Amino acid sequence: MLMITVITPTYNRAHLLKNLYxxxxxxxxxxxxxxxxxxxxFDNTSEQIELWIASEKKFKIKLIKKENGGKHRAINQGVKLAEGEFVFIVDxxxxxxxxxxEIISKWIEDIKDNPKIVAVSGLRGNKNNEQIGDFPKGKDFVDVKNSERCINHLLGDKAEVYKKEILLEYPFPEFEGELFITEDVVWNLISLKGYVVRWYNKxxxxxxYLKNGLTDRSLELRKNNFNGYTYSVKQNFVALPFPYNFVALSVYKDLxxxxxxxxxxxxKEFNMSNKDVFLLIIISFLRKVRSRCGSN
Incomplete structure (x- = not known):
């Protein structure tokens, strides 16, 4: 069995895929x-990939063509067809x-006998070779749940590589008529089950972050995919530590x-106590104060 499957969902990005290839x-x-x-x-993505499939000798390339359904549905389908033991999602x-x-393969060897560690992750950088996000100082790696990244100096996008079997067990939820749901929905669900990720400082x-990409359109995506957004916030309210869970709920409340x-x-929707409601009101107020102060 292969060690790693690289999965790339794509939509009208034929002009960019060559760099990844x-x-x-x-x-x-x-x-x-x-x-x-x-x-x-509706560009020439599939035609381009088919040319690479015909000529590539070093590694296997598979092409899946489907109706537009969003990145999360594409990932679900890719995971089902993956031959690798681990899945690396690369945009x-x-x-x-x-x-x-090579590095990921070595990391996997280090954690393969630990049933609680279901993923390894490196860091992301930008085009100027600058690290994106943060990492605990003085550490080569840390074992932390995804839901606890915010209190362990692991903020910012990372490069996670998850066991295929865990992604098959916990696929991305799909809501009819909606084309987007945040990836943290799955990562935090896995956290709630007690599993951790080994995060490496590399x-x-x-x-x-391209203009009109998923990150750039986050507010629009939340509005247009509200059921999935609601599902995500409900989960985060349980998974994330205080006060991060209430901050997420406060953002949701405005929308x-x-x-x-x-x-x-x-x-009623979030099964909140009176104390929860009071905390939500306070945190929402503090967010607005901070926003106003920051704009002056």
Whole structure:
């Protein structure tokens, strides 16, 4: 069995995929496969991938063509067809470092006999080779639940590689008519089951936040995929430590108000106590004060 499956969901990114493909060709080892899920593109994505499939000799490439359904559905489908023991999700506009697969393979060897560790992760960097996010000072690695990253100096996007069997057990939820749900929905659910990730202080992934990409459109995506957003916040309210769970709920409250969710309905929806409601009001007030002070 292969060690690693690289999964790349893509939508109209044929002009960018070549950079990722080149970074895969430049790997120091080739114990991996690459699954590209064309999520209903209307550019020449599939034609480009088919040319690479025909010519590539170092590693296997698979192409899945499907109707547009969002990144999370594409990942679910890719995981089902993965031959690797671990899954590395790499976006179509990003690249990995030349030694990424070799390093990940070594990390996997270090944790494979520990049933509580279900993933390894490196760091992400930007196009200027600057580290994205933070990492605990003086540490080579730490074992931490995804839901506890905020209190362990692990903020910012990382480069997680999860066991395929755990992603099969906990797939991304799919809501009819919605095309987006945050990846933390699955990562935090896995945390709630008691599993941890081993986070390493090493950049293995480089990316950019493109205009009109998923990150750039986060508020719009929350509004247009409200059921999935509600599901995510409910889970975070349980999984995240205080006060981060209430901050997430406070952000949700502002958007829910536009959808006709008053505080009474919110209390019932999230099974909140009177104390919870009081804390939510206080934290929402503090957020507004901070926002106003920051704009002056």
């Amino acid at each position: 080149i970074s895969l060709q430049m790997q120091t080892v080739f114990d991996f496969e690459w699954i590209v899920i064309d999520d209903g593109s 179509s506009d990003d690249v990995i470092t030349p030694d990424a697969i 950049v293995i992934y480089k990316g950019n 829910a108000k536009e959808k006709g969710f008053g505080l009474k309905k919110l209390k």
